[in-house]
Amino acid sequence: MSDIRLKVFYTVASHLSFTKAADVLCITQPAVTKNIKELETELDIRLFERRGNKITLTEAGEILYRHAESIFEIYRKIQYDLGLLKEKQAGELLLGASTTLSHYILPPILANFYKHFPDIRISLLDANTEKIEEAVLQKKVVLGIVEGKSKNKDLKYVPFLxxxxxxxxxxxxxxxxxxxxxxxxxxxxxxxxxxxxxxxxxxxxxxxxxxxxxxxxxxxxxxxxxxxxxxxxxxxxxxxxxxxxxxxxxxxxxxxxxxxxxxxxxxxxVFYFTHLQGQLEKIPEMFLRFAQNSITKSYNI
Missing domain, CATH: 3.40.190.290 (D-Maltodextrin-Binding Protein; domain 2)
Structure with missing residues (x-):
């Protein structure tokens, strides 16, 4: 099946609306309908139940939707990994991580990150969550990874694992x-x-x-x-x-x-990345994305 038909199907299934799918994909609604009909013909099975203005997924549609999710996740990872090859970065990255993370989760991620970016020097502060948050607030580390999140309004928390x-x-x-x-x-x-x-x-x-x-x-x-x-x-x-x-x-x-x-x-x-409110600089942002892509059980927002 063609990627465009699968993308159209996935978008319709995500919104359960031909109209919203057309808006998201920037194509006409008749084009959406045409792609879905061609896909159903190709697969020789109905993917949607149509009841008036509402649509629902059939059992076959639900199966295809799960597989489409996996396929597009693989595509995103391919684009990410290929994008890493184009980025040549150098500099310093000051990380802080709570004990569980620094001892048992981060080492293989750090090793893999070094393979991709050997010119980035990494320093890792190993302490409990409270001390890592203090280090971030005091700008001793630019990116922390902690167990749980506090109520400190000066810190931003991003789900990790x-x-x-x-x-x-x-x-x-x-x-x-x-x-x-x-x-x-x-x-x-x-x-x-x-x-x-x-x-x-x-x-x-x-x-x-x-x-x-x-x-x-x-x-x-x-x-x-x-x-x-x-x-x-x-x-x-x-x-x-x-x-x-x-x-x-x-x-x-x-x-x-x-x-x-x-x-x-x-x-x-849930383990969280934490940093000062505002936009991260390029290298810590790059590490954050790299770490999330390295964990197959990463937390989906």
């Missing part, structure tokens, strides 16, 4: 015999969390509050300043921690850690 915080235990410990626990059991289990100021701790507190649970009600025995120190602690103690799935996925696959489900508690979050 979805993440999940899970309850984990070391498989060498007695708690690993459990697969699922109740909320009541959860409150009694010795728990290790990140330090105050950590974006992870803020998200955990926010989500637990939805279940009428405060941090003070937890059997919190220790707060540590890094995820790696928490993992080492768990290896030597019959305790539980709430950690990013990104930080423990390798150890889970290797059988060192195990996820314990907690009834009705599901902690999801």
């Amino acid at each position: 979805k993440d999940e915080i899970v309850a984990v235990v070391h498989t060498s410990q007695e708690l690993a015999n459990k697969d699922r626990i109740s909320k009541a059991e959860f409150l009694g289990i010795p728990l290790v969390l990140r330090e105050n100021g950590s974006g992870s701790l803020e998200i955990i507190a926010h989500e637990l509050h939805k279940h009428d649970i405060s941090l003070n009600e937890l059997n919190l025995i220790m707060q540590l300043g890094s995820t790696e120190s928490i993992k080492s602690f768990l290896a030597n103690s019959n305790c539980m921690a709430l950690l990013s799935i990104s930080a423990v996925s390798k150890e889970i696959v290797e059988g060192q850690f195990k996820i314990i489900d907690i009834d009705d508690i599901d902690i999801k979050r």
Whole structure:
């Protein structure tokens, strides 16, 4: 099928309107109708149900729409990757990222970015979310990547990546015999969390509050300043921690850690780029776009 017919179909399906599709594509409505009819003839199946002035997708239309979305996303990535080859940039990029991001998510992205732009020198500040936001406000870094977003009106937040915080235990410990626990059991289990100021701790507190649970009600025995120190602690103690799935996925696959489900508690979050209000300069803007395109599970606005 031709790309123009697929584009016309995708636009009609997105707006469920031939008129709006014609406006968006800057063609006449009869031209839109003609392309849709030719596409339905080519595929030998009806794509839209027409009821008066309203249209809906048929089952076949819904299938084609999903595939068209994927196709046009691939086209956008092709255009982006080819565009990178044309851009020769040099300069300095001052980044700041919270611990989970700087340790487990950013390294392969930074390595790939360096392959494309070897003349850009990158400095990365590794700290918790609170300190990264302070660094952005003080212009010590031009672009931060943080866990959650604050209410600071001087900062702009751009969604980057979805993440999940899970309850984990070391498989060498007695708690690993459990697969699922109740909320009541959860409150009694010795728990290790990140330090105050950590974006992870803020998200955990926010989500637990939805279940009428405060941090003070937890059997919190220790707060540590890094995820790696928490993992080492768990290896030597019959305790539980709430950690990013990104930080423990390798150890889970290797059988060192195990996820314990907690009834009705599901902690999801979004990582955000953050920068001062206003337009980013070219190099940080380029990195932001590069990072978003590097993550297949990036957050869609």
